[in-house]
Amino acid sequence: MNKRISEIVAGLVVIVAAGVFLAYAASRTRSIGGAGYDLTARFGSIGPLAVGAPVKIAGVTVGEVTRTALDPQTYAAIVRFRIQPDIKIPKDSSAAIESASLLGGDYVSIAPGGSETMLSPGQAITATQSAINIESLLGKFVFSAANFASSAGKAQNGAAASAGTK
Numbered sequence: 001m002n003k004r005i006s007e008i009v010a011g012l013v014v015i016v017a018a019g020v021f022l023a024y025a026a027s028r029t030r031s032i033g034g035a036g037y038d039l040t041a042r043f044g045s046i047g048p049l050a051v052g053a054p055v056k057i058a059g060v061t062v063g064e065v066t067r068t069a070l071d072p073q074t075y076a077a078i079v080r081f082r083i084q085p086d087i088k089i090p091k092d093s094s095a096a097i098e099s100a101s102l103l104g105g106d107y108v109s110i111a112p113g114g115s116e117t118m119l120s121p122g123q124a125i126t127a128t129q130s131a132i133n134i135e136s137l138l139g140k141f142v143f144s145a146a147n148f149a150s151s152a153g154k155a156q157n158g159a160a161a162s163a164g165t166k
Contacts, residue, residue: 047130089110092127094111
């Protein structure tokens with residue numbers, strides 16, 4: 001009986017420790033009931049942007065993406081994000097989806113405008129720039145470089161052939 005009680009106590013200690021860790025992690029990431037206000041933006045493409053991705057102004061994180069959805073009429077990607085309550089966004093601001101590195105880590109970047117009117121909770125940023133597909137750009141660069149090398153080689157062979165016939 002003594003062994004069974006020690007096993008129960010050990011199990012309870014593990015459960016309490018896991019609960020404390022979960023509460024600490026949730027408070028550090030502000031993922032549970034984060035304060036702030038929601039804004040939306042529509043993009044042609046959001047690439048690999050995910051819920052929980054940061055929202056930044058001048059490289060400083062000021063919020064996070066809370067939801068992504070597709071508008072079934074226009075096929076635009078709708079991104080909803082929460083901004084810290086002490087940060088006010090001018091009405092003429094723009095939003096872009098940017099990559100932190102070549103390995104990923106996309107985020108929403110907001111470029112504040114100059115308007116004295118601020119966006120209210122629930123409003124939308126209308127000036128947006130969609131995600132740039134890095135893999136597609138690299139593929140186009142490699143393809144164009146290969147075409148350039150091929151056409152340069154043909155021109156050089158043609159010039160050598162015409163020089164040899166003179």
